[in-house]
Amino acid sequence: MQVLGVPIEARSMEDAAEKGGWIVTANPEILLYAHRHPEYREGIVQADQRTADGFGLWAWMKLHGQNAKRVTGVDLSEYLIQTAWKKGWKVGLFGGESDEADIAARGLQSAYPDLNVHAEQGGRVNIDGTADNKTDEALQRMIQYGPQLLLVAMGHPRQEMWIAIHKKDFPELKAVVGVGGTFNFWAGKSKRAPVFLQKIGLEWMWRLMMEPKRWKRILDAVIVFPWTVLISKK
Numbered sequence: 355m356q357v358l359g360v361p362i363e364a365r366s367m368e369d370a371a372e373k374g375g376w377i378v379t380a381n382p383e384i385l386l387y388a389h390r391h392p393e394y395r396e397g398i399v400q401a402d403q404r405t406a407d408g409f410g411l412w413a414w415m416k417l418h419g420q421n422a423k424r425v426t427g428v429d430l431s432e433y434l435i436q437t438a439w440k441k442g443w444k445v446g447l448f449g450g451e452s453d454e455a456d457i458a459a460r461g462l463q464s465a466y467p468d469l470n471v472h473a474e475q476g477g478r479v480n481i482d483g484t485a486d487n488k489t490d491e492a493l494q495r496m497i498q499y500g501p502q503l504l505l506v507a508m509g510h511p512r513q514e515m516w517i518a519i520h521k522k523d524f525p526e527l528k529a530v531v532g533v534g535g536t537f538n539f540w541a542g543k544s545k546r547a548p549v550f551l552q553k554i555g556l557e558w559m560w561r562l563m564m565e566p567k568r569w570k571r572i573l574d575a576v577i578v579f580p581w582t583v584l585i586s587k588k
Contacts, residue, residue: 355415355418357411357414357415358389358582358586359389359395360388360398361404362380362404362405362411362422363403364420364422365403365423365425366423367425367429367430367433368433370430371430371433371529374528375401376400376401376402376530377402377405378401378403378404378514379407379425379533380407381407381408382408382411384407384514385411386579387510394515397483405423406422407425407427408579427531427532431505431533431536434529434531435462435466438503443470443528444470444472445469445470445472445503446499446501446504446505447473447474447505448473448474448476448493448496449476449479449506450507451475451538452475453541454475454537455474455475455507457540457542472496472499472501474493474495476489476492477489479513483512483517483519483520484519496524503527503530504524504529505531505536505537506530506531506533507533507536507537510532510534513532513533513534514532
């Protein structure tokens with residue numbers, strides 16, 4: 355179905371991973387940004403699939419008869435890492451803040467012995483996906499590495515716009531995903547909400563308590579998104 359002009363596929367995590375390609379884990383923030391910025395919407399529509407992340411989006415699809423499964427960026431990333439480990443794929447971690455990608459890579463190698471993983475932080479990426487020299491140099495090293503799974507942690511809209519520009523540079527890719535703050539979790543710098551809060555759709559409350567500065571993003575997801583969907587004709 356379409357939500358704010360963006361097609362969302364009601365796929366499970368397993369089905370999404372099997373189909374592969376460019377996967378956008380669409381949440382209310384992403385869909386609101388796409389609604390407000392047509393060039394971004396055009397970018398994510400190019401993706402091979404868009405899964406339902408965010409409790410509000412999942413609930414809206416269920417309300418409209420879609421047998422949707424909630425597929426978060428963190429959960430999908432972890433599932434894809436397991437798949438890559440079993441199949442011997444090369445894994446690329448690109449982006450993140452400070453040394454998150456490197457710390458996350460070391461943690462993954464500890465959890466999955468012999469996992470072939472390469473991390474690059476890069477520098478600044480603009481909202482249109484263009485980047486500075488530091489990021490371009492990191493890109494060239496990642497291209498030389500040739501990952502089959504590429505996880506890009508720049509936050510939206512940067513990561514999706516960057517992927518739209520550069521996914522063609524990785525001919526061996528089986529899957530590429532923009533994963534937002536996933537490296538932050540893997541590096542141990544933040545903790546996810548307890549599972550019971552995730553299941554009842556109150557993960558946003560945990561994030562607000564842990565990171566009060568996120569209040570506007572959470573307001574968008576919890577209040578503005580449902581209202582915008584209700585009044586939208588798309």
